[in-house]
Every structure is written in structure tokens, then in C-alpha cells.
Amino acid sequence: MIMEKGISSVEVLPSKSSQVTAVKVVVKEPDTKQTQRGKRVGFVLVHAGAGYHSESKAKEYKHVCKRACQKDSPFTNAGMGSNLNLLGEIECDASIMDGKSLNFGAVGALSGIKNPVSVANRLLCEGQKGKLSAGRIPPCFLVGEGAYRWAVDHGIPACPPGIMATRFSLAAFKRNKRKLELAEKVETDLIQLKKRRQSNEKENDSGTLDTVGAVVVDQEGNVAAAVSSGGLALKHPGRVGQAALYGCGCWAENTGTHNPYSTAVSTSGCGEHLVRTILARECSCALQTEDAHQALLETMQNKFIGSPFLANEDGVLGGVIVLRSCRCAAEPDSSQEKPTLLVEFLWSHTTESMCVGYMSAQDGKAKTHISRLPPGAVAGQSVAIEGGVCRLESPESRTADSSLHCRECE
Amino acid sequence: MIMEKGISSVEVLPSKSSQVTAVKVVVKEPDTKQTQRGKRVGFVLVHAGAGYHSESKAKEYKHVCKRACQKDSPFTNAGMGSNLNLLGEIECDASIMDGKSLNFGAVGALSGIKNPVSVANRLLCEGQKGKLSAGRIPPCFLVGEGAYRWAVDHGIPACPPGIMATRFSLAAFKRNKRKLELAEKVETDLIQLKKRRQSNEKENDSGTLDTVGAVVVDQEGNVAAAVSSGGLALKHPGRVGQAALYGCGCWAENTGTHNPYSTAVSTSGCGEHLVRTILARECSCALQTEDAHQALLETMQNKFIGSPFLANEDGVLGGVIVLRSCRCAAEPDSSQEKPTLLVEFLWSHTTESMCVGYMSAQDGKAKTHISRLPPGAVAGQSVAIEGGVCRLESPESRTADSSLHCRECE
Numbered sequence: 001m002i003m004e005k006g007i008s009s010v011e012v013l014p015s016k017s018s019q020v021t022a023v024k025v026v027v028k029e030p031d032t033k034q035t036q037r038g039k040r041v042g043f044v045l046v047h048a049g050a051g052y053h054s055e056s057k058a059k060e061y062k063h064v065c066k067r068a069c070q071k072d073s074p075f076t077n078a079g080m081g082s083n084l085n086l087l088g089e090i091e092c093d094a095s096i097m098d099g100k101s102l103n104f105g106a107v108g109a110l111s112g113i114k115n116p117v118s119v120a121n122r123l124l125c126e127g128q129k130g131k132l133s134a135g136r137i138p139p140c141f142l143v144g145e146g147a148y149r150w151a152v153d154h155g156i157p158a159c160p161p162g163i164m165a166t167r168f169s170l171a172a173f174k175r176n177k178r179k180l181e182l183a184e185k186v187e188t189d190l191i192q193l194k195k196r197r198q199s200n201e202k203e204n205d206s207g208t209l210d211t212v213g214a215v216v217v218d219q220e221g222n223v224a225a226a227v228s229s230g231g232l233a234l235k236h237p238g239r240v241g242q243a244a245l246y247g248c249g250c251w252a253e254n255t256g257t258h259n260p261y262s263t264a265v266s267t268s269g270c271g272e273h274l275v276r277t278i279l280a281r282e283c284s285c286a287l288q289t290e291d292a293h294q295a296l297l298e299t300m301q302n303k304f305i306g307s308p309f310l311a312n313e314d315g316v317l318g319g320v321i322v323l324r325s326c327r328c329a330a331e332p333d334s335s336q337e338k339p340t341l342l343v344e345f346l347w348s349h350t351t352e353s354m355c356v357g358y359m360s361a362q363d364g365k366a367k368t369h370i371s372r373l374p375p376g377a378v379a380g381q382s383v384a385i386e387g388g389v390c391r392l393e394s395p396e397s398r399t400a401d402s403s404l405h406c407r408e409c410e
Numbered sequence: 411m412i413m414e415k416g417i418s419s420v421e422v423l424p425s426k427s428s429q430v431t432a433v434k435v436v437v438k439e440p441d442t443k444q445t446q447r448g449k450r451v452g453f454v455l456v457h458a459g460a461g462y463h464s465e466s467k468a469k470e471y472k473h474v475c476k477r478a479c480q481k482d483s484p485f486t487n488a489g490m491g492s493n494l495n496l497l498g499e500i501e502c503d504a505s506i507m508d509g510k511s512l513n514f515g516a517v518g519a520l521s522g523i524k525n526p527v528s529v530a531n532r533l534l535c536e537g538q539k540g541k542l543s544a545g546r547i548p549p550c551f552l553v554g555e556g557a558y559r560w561a562v563d564h565g566i567p568a569c570p571p572g573i574m575a576t577r578f579s580l581a582a583f584k585r586n587k588r589k590l591e592l593a594e595k596v597e598t599d600l601i602q603l604k605k606r607r608q609s610n611e612k613e614n615d616s617g618t619l620d621t622v623g624a625v626v627v628d629q630e631g632n633v634a635a636a637v638s639s640g641g642l643a644l645k646h647p648g649r650v651g652q653a654a655l656y657g658c659g660c661w662a663e664n665t666g667t668h669n670p671y672s673t674a675v676s677t678s679g680c681g682e683h684l685v686r687t688i689l690a691r692e693c694s695c696a697l698q699t700e701d702a703h704q705a706l707l708e709t710m711q712n713k714f715i716g717s718p719f720l721a722n723e724d725g726v727l728g729g730v731i732v733l734r735s736c737r738c739a740a741e742p743d744s745s746q747e748k749p750t751l752l753v754e755f756l757w758s759h760t761t762e763s764m765c766v767g768y769m770s771a772q773d774g775k776a777k778t779h780i781s782r783l784p785p786g787a788v789a790g791q792s793v794a795i796e797g798g799v800c801r802l803e804s805p806e807s808r809t810a811d812s813s814l815h816c817r818e819c820e
Binding site for chain 1: 495501511512514518519543544546547548549550551552553554555556557558559560586589590593594642644645646647648649650651655656657658666667668680681682685686688691718719721722
């Protein structure tokens, strides 16, 4: 029995801080009940970056999120077509965390692999097999050329640079490079430099931040999270952002002795801001209190925008998708005795917009949404937050292994 | 006036957990008072790795710590002579954090630079200058070839591979490589592989973990922390460990609205264990409670050895040096009105031993010590903890800028 509770209304809440505008979702009570037995049960929430999503391209962004939800593996939409770095190369960051084993895998500044998160996933899986020969500890984080070699040695196909860069990403690179050259020509002395930096901030802030991420939960309440990013446009070669870093890009933690809830988080935005606030883990910790919405809002306000670690920043740019689940008693009128899984899912961002999609496995239909800051709210200083609730009930026939993402190496 | 309270006696405390042996330092009351005016005031604590330090080489390890304390910059003892990776290359990780600005700089898998922490430091300093041309966000973490290029472009001299590897590190590489080849030859089937892995664990555990780190405080109570590591012997190329990772290798945070104490932490040990517990930051947070010794012991017990993130590990290997400071009223018999700075310094490890050194700037004499687990305690399952207290009083003449580590780029 699935009772998908869609987002039904959005209201702007009065804010504690004058800088913060909160958007709250009021969740409608379920109005449809549908029994589906023997099917896969689970829920996936994806994002296609927190940044600026123009109205004219809204359809394309939504399509990306929809496809990401519907794929067996939702972690396939980064790598190819990423931003190019200063030298015109693509270097990607990606990571994945399994809430059941608490294992983690990550790659940074990785070139030549179409889906970097598949390498992160493989690192996680290999790490679960225990020590290497001669007692060596398996790596959980590889970067650059070494990460590429490891991937190819483990059978992950290489992708020539000519295919990695798309026409779109190459055109953006040329445009950005021209802008940079012009900016540097004009910056002839320190005063002009400072002015230029300030005047260009808005320009940079409104650029698309092309991270892709996903959080998932299966019928057992096992959670996982992943994130993949090509990083900022014209970044310095070798720069690694939040998508590769433990606690910063994604987090997943099953319910346990100290955790009443299973939680999964994936982040997007300005890598340096997300790293210095260890935002994914911070959100996960906060979500152990009762009111998920309030907990996430306060985290975005106090631990992100208001973080002492970002006190000198003009604006703090980022977004998160979060999912938390817990078992609850079956509905009184349910024919099944098994408890249902309550899944709360939320997204929150300080960027102008964030594109998300979500789907339950039985449903098979992805919903997509572009969340925007309310009119007048200032990106980098305001928080938008939305979400919904979904109930999942285990089907009668379960597979013995409910592992979410290790299929490929088992 | 300096009242250096040395470590005077060590007693083994009864432990709450049967697995944990605690060693506590009882600090003698000061018996000497010495007035020194107009001199630099500050305190530095360094480590030369948590791992296994043989009695036969104790003198050498202590000498390294002593030299590290006495240098103007204490962050100079990693890079050259590091462990070689599987391909016989040296790839280093290093990071640094400034407790005043809360800025951070890090490099990972960096080759060809003698002192990788100098690049991390330079990244931190450059990051403090604000945005780059065209509004680009300056990187705080660079890896591999990109990090090397950035360093050289910023005037940090390159060091040829032939000089980076020392006779000692090359000999260790050849020895380890032979061991590995032998191990892989013997591992003909899965059962043998498993046996071999188990029997080799001890061997690996007892290897020296060659991280170097430092925590410092100046007369204003500003703290900083740094760490530098060549990583595990025979690591996979591109593997990045805790020394490069935010929250894992080092942490420094000045006193603030929510922090009664300034804290600085630097870690050493098995990178993967230190990463998955975000140990440096965890220690820093814990040290905000009154009893520093108890807080650190509990953190090592519950958040490191007992961490759910390392539940599947046979032994959890690591060590930390920590320093915390707060202002306190001047001694009643003091001729000065300025409050003194109380500095508590501690080290704790689950490895067989840890080599540390500490010094106050006015003192000029470094004390060194090899801390060992008590007889019978099991490495990876037991905690050793020791430390001391020192009072610093600001000299009459102060320099206007008390920045600890940004001298080179100001």
C-alpha cells in the first residue's frame, strides 16, 4: 500500500531573522490508497544542482531530474558535459555513502571517466571486502591520475576527452574564458581589481552549479546518498570540491542506537562553502530531532548562512536534498501486519533556485520541481525549504538482500 | 612570567571499559617563576606520528620532534623521505587551519614539493585575499598535478623526485614491495587470502605511520593546527588520507560566542579511520566541556575506538595532539595586571606509541616524549592519554599583528 502525499500547498512563514525567508510545505492527507504486492518498494529524491535555473530551460532541467529518478541507478548525470577547468579539461568529484554499512567511497579531480560516481561506488564496494594483500588498508578516496588508473584496472571503461566535453560545455568554456581574459586585462591595479571582483560577484553567483545528487531508501529503511559534480567553471586544475569530501557532499546513516531516524543527504552549491560547514553531516545530525522541517531550516540558517566559518563571505550558496525514514505502526485499516516506513523528504537552498525530482519505486512516475527563492529574497542570504511525506509498506515477497547499490560488485 | 608546569608523574587510572586503559598525568604546581619581558610568547606541541616507535630509534624520533619545535615554522618535517606508493612515487597530503579566521588550506596526492604543508599554508593565505578575477572562488583544496602547478606558479620551489626519496624511504619501499609480491604469490585462493590478511594485520599495524603535525597558540590566544603526511606505505597512487581532509587531519578554532576555549588538534594514524570519524573536529567540539582530559578520553573511547563508523574494523589506529587555551585572571602575586593565558596540552593514541614534543616560545627548550600504551594493552583497542598545563602571560611589548602563520604572504 502506497500513500504518496504530494506537495499540495506552499506558504511563506514569518522568519525569526529578517534575512531569512522560510517557505513551508503543508502536506495534504492521503486521498488515494493503492495496493501493489510483490513489487520493489523504495523512494528516491534527486537534485540537478542548486544555483540558477532559468525559466527558459526549466523543461530541460526537469527532464534531467525525471530521467535520473527513473534509471535503475539514479547516479548517472554528471561527468560527461561537466564544466571545464582553467586548462579546458574536465575533472570531476563524486562520492557515495551507504547508510547500512556506513562505508564511503569518493573520487576527486578525476578525468576520463564518464560517470565518476561509478568509481566512487566501486571504491565503496571494494572497501567492504576487507584488507588488501599484505594487510594493506583499501583506499576510500582516490584523486587524479591514480583514481583514473584504479578505475580502468577495475574494469570501468575510460572515456576519451573528446567525448567527455559536450558542445554545450565547450561553448560555455570559451565564453567564460573570454570573460576572464577581459576581466584580467581591465584589472590593472589593485583598486580596480577590488571593484571588478565585487561587480563580478553577482555574475558568478548566478551561474549554474551543475552538481547532481540523489538520496534513496529501500523497503527495509536502508538509506544511501550520492553526489557527482564537475565543479565550478574555470576552476583551477586539481581543485577538489564538496562532492568528493566526506561529510560535505553526501551522508547516509541508517537508524541505530543513537539515531531514531535513518537519514540521507546530498548537497550542491559552492563547494568551498559546503566543505567548510561539513553541511551534509550537519544536516544528518540535526535531522535526529522530531521536527525535520524545523531542524533543516535551523541548520540552513545557523550552520550554513550564519556559520562562523563563512563569516567573511558575501553570500553563502548551497542547497541540500534530505530524506529521513522511520518505522511506524501499520495503519489500523491495513490488511497487512507489517509496519509501514514513513519517509519524509525535503529540499532547501540559499541559491536562487534548485531543481529536484522524486519518485517511489512502485509508482514509477517521477515528479519534478524547480524550487525558487520567494520574490525579493536575496540569494546567499535567504533560505527556501520545501518537501513532502510518503509512506512505504513492504511487499509480501522480499528479496533476501536489500542492499541498495552494491549490485554491480556482488 | 612563565610558569611551565612539566609532566611530573603518570598514573594508570582504572578504566570504565575493560578494553580501555587510561594514563593520566598529574601536573605539579609550578615551583619556578621567571620573568621574561619583551620576548615572544606562545606554545607549540608537535607529533611525529602515532604508530610504533622502536626503543632503538627513540633518540632519533625525539630529535625530530625537538627540531620541529625549535624551528620558526614547526611545519617542516614531512614531504621529503615520505613513504613511497605502489609505483614508487612520493605523494603527500597536508593541511593547515587558522583558528582566528577559520580559514583552511589543503593539498592531496602532491608530488615534487619538499614541504607540502607550505603549499597548504599558501592556499590558506591566498584564500584570505577574497575572490579571484571574474568573481571566481579561490580553491582551498588542490590535488595532484594541479596542486603542483599551483605551487610552482606561486613561487614554491619544485623538488626533483630523486631528492624527495631518501635512502631510507627507498630501502623501505623495496622491502615492502618484496613482502607484497611474496604475499600475493602465496595467496592462491580465497581461504588462503583471508588467512594471510589476518596474519599480516599485526605486521601492518606496527609499521611507522609517518605523519607530522603541530598545534600552536600565541600570546593572544590565537590557535592554529597543521598536519603533513606521506601516507601509508605502498598506498595506491592518488590515495588521499586524513592529512588533506577538512575536519580529519587538523582543526583550529579560536574562542567565540559558542566556544569558551580556543582549541587546536592534529591527528595521525590510519587515514581511513581518522577520516571516517572526522576525528580532529570531533575532538575540538568535545574540548569545549570543562574537563579536557576526560573529554578527550571519552572522545577516543566512544567516537574513535567505539565509533559505529568503524564497527567492522579489527583495530582502530590513531593518535591526536590537542591544545586548548582560555584567558584567566592574573595570579594574585603577579606584578602585571594582564590576564594570563592558560594552555592545556594533551596527546592520546590507540597505536602502540606516539612521539611528541612541546615548547613555549620564551623557554626555547623543547621537551620530547615517546608515549606508549601500558604493558598488556592492545593497540587498536586501548587508549593512552597524557598531557600538561602551561601558563603564558603576554609580554609588555606586543607586536600589532599576532597572526601566527601568514607571515610569508603578508
